[in-house]
Amino acid sequence: xxxxxxxxxxxxxxxxxxxxxxxxxxxxxxxxxxxxxxxxxxxxxxxxxxxxxxxxxxxxxxxxxxxxxxxxxxxxxxxxxxxxxxxxxxxxxxxxxxxxxxxxxxxxxxxxxxxxxxxxxxxxxxxxxxxxxxxxxxxxxxxxxxxxxxxxxxxxxxxxxxxxxxxxxxxxxxxxxxxxxxxxxxxxxxxxxxxxxxxxxxxxxxxxxxxxxxxxxxxxxxxxxxxxxxxxxxxxxxxxxxxxxxxxxxxxxxxxxxxxxxxxxxxxxxxxxx
Amino acid sequence: xxxxxxxxxxxxxxxxxxxxxxxxxxxxxxxxxxxxxxxxxxxxxxxxxxxxxxxxxxxxxxxxxxxxxxxxxxxxxxxxxxxxxxxxxxxxxxxxxxxxxxxxxxxxxxxxxxxxxxxxxxxxxxxxxxxxxx
Numbered sequence: 001x002x003x004x005x006x007x008x009x010x011x012x013x014x015x016x017x018x019x020x021x022x023x024x025x026x027x028x029x030x031x032x033x034x035x036x037x038x039x040x041x042x043x044x045x046x047x048x049x050x051x052x053x054x055x056x057x058x059x060x061x062x063x064x065x066x067x068x069x070x071x072x073x074x075x076x077x078x079x080x081x082x083x084x085x086x087x088x089x090x091x092x093x094x095x096x097x098x099x100x101x102x103x104x105x106x107x108x109x110x111x112x113x114x115x116x117x118x119x120x121x122x123x124x125x126x127x128x129x130x131x132x133x134x135x136x137x138x139x140x141x142x143x144x145x146x147x148x149x150x151x152x153x154x155x156x157x158x159x160x161x162x163x164x165x166x167x168x169x170x171x172x173x174x175x176x177x178x179x180x181x182x183x184x185x186x187x188x189x190x191x192x193x194x195x196x197x198x199x200x201x202x203x204x205x206x207x208x209x210x211x212x213x214x215x216x217x218x219x220x221x222x223x224x225x226x227x228x229x230x231x232x233x234x235x236x237x238x239x240x241x242x243x244x245x246x247x248x249x250x251x252x253x254x255x256x257x258x259x260x261x262x263x264x265x266x267x268x269x270x271x272x273x274x
Numbered sequence: 275x276x277x278x279x280x281x282x283x284x285x286x287x288x289x290x291x292x293x294x295x296x297x298x299x300x301x302x303x304x305x306x307x308x309x310x311x312x313x314x315x316x317x318x319x320x321x322x323x324x325x326x327x328x329x330x331x332x333x334x335x336x337x338x339x340x341x342x343x344x345x346x347x348x349x350x351x352x353x354x355x356x357x358x359x360x361x362x363x364x365x366x367x368x369x370x371x372x373x374x375x376x377x378x379x380x381x382x383x384x385x386x387x388x389x390x391x392x393x394x395x396x397x398x399x400x401x402x403x404x405x406x407x408x
Contacts, residue, residue, distance in 0.1 A: 038353065064350070089300060090300060093300070103323075250349040252322060253323075256319070257322075257323065260321065263319075263326055263342050263380075264326060264342055267374070268302070268374045268378060270378070
């Protein structure tokens with residue numbers, strides 16, 4: 001009892017000391033004042049109606065990050081790569097080695113799993129173009145009937161180089177589902193924010209289904225036998241038509257990111273900066 | 275010292291834990307919010323990928339401590355009512371933030387209350403609920 005009394009006095013004294021300063025402790029209620037994503041803010045406010053035939057053209061709002069399914073068991077090679085990746089979820093940003101720490105490209109397929117607040121589809125002769133609000137990047141998805149390149153990253157002189165955003169071809173299945181197949185993603189890119197790896201053997205299938213005018217659903221399937229013991233669907237996510245057909249500029253600016261690391265990232269992780 | 279104060283007061287469990295977009299939450303105590311009243315803005319950076327706020331807090335002895343807080347990207351917090359001119363040097367505000375685990379004067383903003391009572395909330399709802407992955 002005496003100990004309890006003493007500790008109570010100490011706690012009360014501590015509280016009084018705190019009240020002398022400008023600090024106070026509030027009940028921690030993560031305060032979500034509204035939607036971070038335009039998708040949530042929009043609800044279903046587009047023009048509505050049925051989906052147009054074989055047409056994804058337009059600006060679409062998604063969530064900042066797709067909800068991901070667990071990855072299957074990794075191969076020994078995959079486990080070793082994963083061990084080397086220090087994600088922002090596990091390490092302070094200053095200590096992580098996530099490629100985006102220095103504003104390196106997200107690469108494919110991470111760019112369709114994360115920072116997906118806004119995407120755009122448009123067409124050019126022989127190809128579909130998919131663009132991202134984040135970093136204003138694009139992918140060309142060939143629809144002219146060509147095959148995917150073989151032996152990407154191989155040693156032969158004619159072997160294509162790996163790319164941050166891979167090589168993609170697409171075709172329509174019926175009038176409302178556009179299927180994209182991709183190979184050749186650079187191994188330096190991560191699959192997701194947790195740091196799950198992929199190899200140059202990665203093959204990705206995206207299936208974009210336009211449910212109606214305002215709603216677009218996508219399923220992303222991962223097949224990388226060098227890294228994972230079985231193929232898997234990593235996400236099923238959705239996008240909403242943006243009535244204004246415009247969105248914010250969102251970039252990772254290297255100079256501003258360097259400032260961020262100096263002012264926030266480093267001191268948040270290490271030292272007391274008074 | 276601040277950690278000692280928090281220990282005195284105890285910590286209530288959070289109803290849910292925020293997941294911060296882009297750079298994660300590993301640096302921060304996501305189960306508590308520190309409130310600093312009469313904070314004076316020294317710099318506001320409308321920057322990508324994170325907006326940043328620098329501010330000073332003075333104790334009753336006149337000692338000033340310098341703080342830095344990060345928030346979501348301009349594209350994210352704009353949806354919550356912020357803009358490039360929301361905060362100016364000299365503004366006196368109340369800051370609610372998730373503090374660093376390492377006792378440095380840095381944190382992830384929860385919200386800011388301006389002198390006129392306007393509340394600017396941050397956008398910590400990054401991954402829709404799977405914090406271990408982000």
